[in-house]
Amino acid sequence: MNNPARPRPGGHARGTLGEELAVEYLIKKGYQILDRNFRFERGEIDIVAEENGVLVFVEVKTRHSKSVGDPEDAVTIAKRDQLRKVAEGYLFERHIDDRECRFDVVAIERESPQVHIRHIENAF
Numbered sequence: 001m002n003n004p005a006r007p008r009p010g011g012h013a014r015g016t017l018g019e020e021l022a023v024e025y026l027i028k029k030g031y032q033i034l035d036r037n038f039r040f041e042r043g044e045i046d047i048v049a050e051e052n053g054v055l056v057f058v059e060v061k062t063r064h065s066k067s068v069g070d071p072e073d074a075v076t077i078a079k080r081d082q083l084r085k086v087a088e089g090y091l092f093e094r095h096i097d098d099r100e101c102r103f104d105v106v107a108i109e110r111e112s113p114q115v116h117i118r119h120i121e122n123a124f
Contacts, residue, residue: 018062019046022106025117031056040089043082047106048090055101057087059123062108071107072120080124 023033026049034055035048047058059079061071075083083103091099105123109116 018106018108018110019060021062021108021115021117022047022058022060025106025119026058029119035090038086038090040086040093043086043089045083045086045090053100055096055099056104057083057090057101058104058106059083060106060108062110064110066109071109072105072118072123075105075123 019036023036026047027033029051031049031051033047033049036046038045038048045057046060047056049056049058059075061074063069063071080103087101087103091097091101102122103124105120107118107120
């Protein structure tokens with residue numbers, strides 16, 4: 001089982017920092033963090049959390065500028081499909097049946113010195 005308190009080893013600094021910010025943000029909103037950086041086959045889910053009995057798979061996208069668009073724009077149709085497959089793997093490995101689930105995106109813009117966080121619940 002992945003350790004919910006440990007950032008991914010060797011990950012990109014921006015992604016790891018973004019995930020740390022997202023975890024802090026979600027905890028403040030009352031989410032319970034169950035897992036981080038869950039890998040299944042070739043995919044990964046950044047954060048698995050629970051909110052009011054709902055299992056929430058969270059994709060975190062961090063940007064330092066808007067030159068390539070908003071962070072959430074990086075969650076393409078192909079990325080969504082991959083996240084769904086990884087979520088199915090999570091449910092299979094954990095023997096979880098008949099549980100309400102959803103996919104959220106946490107978009108983080110880090111334009112020094114400001115940080116803006118957008119949480120898109122039920123993003124897809």
